Each structure stands twice: as C-alpha cells, then as structure tokens.
Amino acid sequence: MSFPWAREYTPQTGLTRFLDEKLPLPRLVYNAVGAGYPVPRNLSYFWNFGVLAGFCLMLQIVTGVILAMHYAPNALVAFESVEHIMRDVNWGWLMRYAHANGASFFFVVIYIHIFRGFFYASYKPPREMIWLIGVVIFLLMMATAFMGYVLPWGQMSFWGAKVITGLFGAIPLVGEPLQVWLLGGYAPDNAALNRFFSLHFLLPFVIAGAVIMHIWALHIPGSSNPTGVEVKSESDTVPFHPYYTAKDGFGLGIFLLIYMAFVFFIPNQLGHPDNYIPANPLSTPAHIVPEWYFWPFYAILRAFTFDFILPAKLWGVLAMFSAILCWFFLPWLDRGPVRSGHYRPLFRKFFWFGLIPCMAVLFYCGGAPAQEPFVMLSQIATAYYFLHFLVILPLVSSIERPEPLPFSITEAVLGSDKKAVLGENAEPAV
Template sequence: MSFPWAKHYEPTTEVGKWIDSRLPLPRLIYDSVGAGYPVPKNLNYFYNFGVLAGVALVVQIITGIILAMHYTPNVGLAFNSVEHIMRDVNSGWMLRYMHAVGASFFFIVVYLHIFRGLYYGSYKPPREVLWLLGMVIYLLMMATGFMGYVLVWGQMSFWGATVITNLFSAIPVVGEAIHTWLLGGFSPDNATLNRFFSLHYLLPFVIFGVVILHVWALHIPGSNNPTGVDIKGPQDTVPFHPYYTAKDFFGLGVYFTLFAIVVFYLPNALGEPDNYIAANPLSTPAHIVPEWYYWPFYAILRAFTVNFLWVPAKLWGVLAMFSAILLLFFLPWLDKSPVRSNNYRPLSKLFFWVFVVDCLILGLCGGKPAAEPWLRISQFAAAYYFAHFLIILPIISRIERPLPLPKSISEAVLTNAGHSVEAARAAVAAVPQPAA
C-alpha cells in the first residue's frame, strides 16, 4: 500500500548508492520492515504471531538441514539413525528436540495467528488473497508435519502412516490408485520412507516461498488492526521500525524462553511414548493417534460411524475432514458483514468464543480412544463446527447490529486512553495532513 507520508530510503554513501542502483535490497528491507513501512498505531501483541511463525519456520529449516545430514531413510536403519543422532552426534539430542518441539510451537503460533485473524476479521476485503495464502501455508505445514512424523519410524509413525494414507482408499474409483501412489507400494516400506523424506525436506522451502507471497500480499492493502477501521492519514500510523520491531523482539524473547523450557525440561511432553519403540508391522498399538495438532480434524474424521445414503462412513469421515479445512478458504465470502473486528460485533464475538471452545473439545476428543463418550461428543462438536461456518456466520452477518465504529484509528486509541470522543476528534483534526 502506498502511503504519501511514508519515509523513503535514501542511500547516504557512494557504496550505498551503487548497490541501490543495481540491487535495491536495502530499499526493499527499509520499505518492508523498516521506517519506510507505516503500520496502524494500535496493533497489540496478538499481531506478533506472524513474525513468530516466520522465525519458527527458520528454526525448523536450519535444524532440519542438520538432522538430514545424519538421518538414513531406510526402514531397517531409520529408527537407529534417530537414536544415533540422539546419542552420538554432538548436540544431536538438542537439535532433534528443537526440531520436534519446534514443530509443535510452530503450530501453536500459527493456530493463534489464525484465531487472531478470525477475531479481527483479517480475512475480509481487501485481504482475501492474504487469507488464502495463509491457508495454503497451513495445508503445506500439515503435509510437512505428517511426513516428518513418519520419518522417525517408531510404532506410532508406522501405524499413523498406515491409517492416514489408507483414508485415500475410501475415494471411489481412484482411491486405491492414490493410496498405492502415496506409499510407493501396498504398505509403508522403503519407497514410502524415501519419498516422505524427500518431500519433508523440500516442502519447508515451498512454505518459505509462499510466506514471501503472503508478506507481499500483506503489504498491498496494509495491515489490519483491532478496530478493523481503515487508515485515514499519518495520524493513524507509526513506522514499523522502531515501534514494532521492539514489540516483536519482546515477543521473540518470551517465545524463546518458553521454547527453551520445553526443549530442556519437557522435550517429550508433546510426543507419544509408543514412538520410542521401533516400528513393528506385526504389533498394532492399542490406540493409534496422530500428533496433537491434527486432533481436531482427526476427531471430525472419526465422528462418522454409520453408513448413510449408500456412502460408507469412512468416506463421509474423509470428506468431512477435508471439508473442515476447505471451509476456511471460503470464509471471506461466508461472512458478509462489512464490519471486520469482533470488538464491534457483540453477537459475532459470542459465537467466536463458542467456536474456540468447540475446537478445543474436538482436539480433546481427537486425542482420546475411539469409544464412548468421546465419539458422541465429537459428533456434536463436528456438527457445530460446520454449522458455525455454513449457518451461524451467514445469519449473524445479516441480522447483527454492530456497535458504532470509531471514525479513525487515532480516535479509538485516544478514546481507549481515557479521552472523550470530542477531545479525540479534536486531537486528530490538529494533525497536519500530507500535501496532495
């Protein structure tokens, strides 16, 4: 987004001018994350999660590259190569835990980033493409995480790969062919491990590329803000640096503190004990479960237990699981309310928190055995999940009466700081406007 009042990069040395005329990388950085990029002055700490997600991705790429130097993608050697990394490679245990724990932290940050976007309406015009690219990143993350989980070749890795890939066989006509193509055979074996290893290594770089597009799409309309009100002038913005770089560094400090605590003191808290047993195709675990960040969708998959309309329950579950993710792509067109932020939509805010609780219930059910009462609870929770997007949001967007919106971001900031609306508007009017 072009702001007339934004500062522009001007090199001050001959070397800087020479570089700027041939490869304007400093100009790009200055205009993207420096003083040349004005952002809304009212962004809170929930807007830190985009930067945290980018840093988490970099940590995953760096640790993954080093781990790949010592890993052997062979069914007879994979599990032992992981043990070799843990026991014999210098600081290998730390790298492995950083990568495994880092995956969980990456998903935590991304989930918070998504829920923040849902609450503040960051998916609404003109940021639809930004939202769609974010959902593409999320899908790529899910695929990358699943393939990485399989590489350990422990009991849960092997049986998780068996169960999840077998879901594709439920697709009529082409299901069995897709299943065989994914595995490279009729069951998880060397071909499966090799292709999962190569894709797990490749996809983070694809994610990085989509992240660049995501940031580019962000800079076209500019950042959303907690009020959802568009920027009206220079009084509504501050330079990204130093105001939000300082805020982001504080967020990074908190993030890495929590990350270090889990890596060094609770590294296995988010993992499955069965995955520390070498894969055995002849011994099925009592309870097969994916990583925790897939649990809500796993609960939706298992919620279908009865054949309906001559369609097997397994196929209904697969369709529902993929539809649960696909619905998020259509969110900008399902919620037609012109007001973005739930701060000014009391009814939408109420159902947003109901939706958050519903997702937590689905996550809880996904991690439990496929038995009562968890199956029944997951069925009700899955029904509400789809009702929220297909029924509740469209109805609310039509019948809800939003609260009065502030005329500008500055007015909202000054009002929240204790000034009256009249004083806030007078202060905003006193700010000189840029020349046309």
C-alpha cells in the same frame, strides 16, 4: 507502497547507492520491515504471531537441514539413525529436540494467528488474497508435519502413516491406486520413507516461498488492526521500525523462554512414548493417535460411524478435508460490514461461547480413545463446527447490528477529543 506518507529510502554511502542502483536489496528490506513501512498504531500483541511464525519456519528449516545430514531414510536403519543423532552426533540431541518441539510451537503460533484472523475478520476485503495464501500455507504445514512424523520410524510413525494414507483408499475408483502411489507399495516401507523424507525436506522451502507471497500480498492493502477501521491519515500509523521491531522482539523473547523450557526440561512432553519403540508391522498399538496438532481434524474424521448413501469412512475423509477447505470461502460467507469482533456483539457470543469451546472439545476428543462418550462429543462438536462457518456466520453477518465504530484508528487510541486526535494546536471547525 500503499501509503503516500511512507518514508522514502535514501542511500547514505557510496556502497548503498551502488547497491540501490544495481540490486536494491536494502530498499526492499527498508520498505518491508523498516521505517518505510507504516503500520497501524494500535496493533496488539496478537499481531506478534505473524513474525513468530516466520521465526518458527526459519528455525525448522535450519534444524531440519542439520538433521538431514545425519538421518538415513531407510526402513532398516531409520530408527537407529535417529538414535545415532541423539547419542553420537555433537549437539544432535539439541537439534532433534529443537526440531520436534519446534513443530509443536509452530502450530501453536499458527493456530493463534488463524483464530485472531477469525475474530478480527482478517479475511474480508481488501485482504482476501492474504487469507487465501495463509490457508494454503496451513495445508502445506500439515502435509509437511505429517511426513515429518513418519521419519523417526517408531510405532506411531508407522501406524500413523498406515492409517492416514489408508484414508485415501476410501475415495471411489482412484482411492486405492492413489494410496499405492503415495506409499510406493501396499504398506508403509522403504519406498514410503524415501518419498516422505524427500517431500518433508522440500516442502518447507515451498512454504517459505508462500510466506513471501503472503507478506507481499499484505503490503498491498497494509496490516489490519483491532478496530477494523482502515488507515485514514499519517496520524493513524507509526513506522514498523523501531516501534514494532521492539514489540516483536519482546514477544520473541517471551516465546523463546517458553520454547527453551520445553526443549531443555520436558522435551518429550508433546510427543508419544510409543514412538520410542521401533516400527513393527506385526504389533498394532492399543491406541493409534497422531500428533496433538492434528487432533481436531482426527476427531472430525472419527465422528462418522455409520453409512449413509456413502460409506462412513468416506464421509469422515470428506469432512476432515472440508473442515479446512471451508476457510477458503470465509471472505464470501461473512458479508457483515464490520470486521472487528469487538464491535459485533452477536458474532462475539458465537465466537467465544460456540467456536472456541467446539474446538476445545475436538482437540480433546481427537487425542482420546475411539469410544464413548468421546465419539458422541466429536459428533456434536463436528456438527457445530460446520454449522458455525456455513450457517451461523452468514446468518449473523446479515442480521446483527454492529456497535458504532471509531472515526479513525487515532480516535480509538487517544479518544474522541479533537485536540487529542488532531493535535494540541488543532483549531475548532468553523
């Protein structure tokens, strides 16, 4: 444990003493999420989204395993097996809608979690490894979600698989063999469906392992906080339980109310109606579009419309992957001494009036038809996106003058009065 004042676990019964000696699972839980894990006392509700992400992952695994018991990964019957789940399996409709909407809510939670990390610079030392593992988790999530989108074998499933796997064909020399290897043939068919189903079932457990590593890495330096000031004393922290278990429980309740409203009242709101049409290789949809959580990266892909040294398609593929890969380098691109955006006036302006509108435009254009003015807007937003991370952020971190930081987390919460910070009986310094 990073903090010397963390409460020690003391077994109270013969059974817990035996377990603590032979298999110290209660001690592990106590130190990870109990009173043995001190947490900064000033965490806002933006810090709830890590727990919500873990809940979403468990929800997806449980509902996914149940759906896998009834799904047939065969191109001839995959669409009908989904309809069978919806119509004939007891509570199958609930499992399917919970899983489909759960994916969207998982990405909502993760996007908020990531942008909270951007604003509060959660990637800075000593938390670089936490951030790097988090980016790996996001990439695994995107791969899992793409493969899951293919499984219903509707029109968008088929043509989405064809378009996205076709991107690999743009890579020189190895592109076409790689595409054939991914699909098991020259077009999405039975082999591709089997591959995607196997990987879609396996990858969530890989994500769960990466999440354990993510939490493990978090417990070494401890949680960050809105001020960016490191913990200095016991007064800066409170035990995770009961303070933050109660706060996370409240946040989870609000999340479930919104999530259940979608599942029970508008379950198809976040999907595409064409995916209720069986896959037809001879009928191309008027507008091929991925799920909404891929839209910003799809907009970046489509922003490249002309050849320059390399083909436009290859530039689009490189930019799409680079849009996420550049996050790996944020700990070294942002060299400013202050973490929290609350104390970085210039950074704050570029974040709220630059990056956030840029992402909003990319989200909108990714779901819009590939025509003007959406292509031009995508190009402008893509240019700013890379400028923000590769040019503006390093430049701002080197020239801006941060606002004064509080001396401690306790001072940020209770004020600068010595009695408030150090206690009512604090004696004035001599």
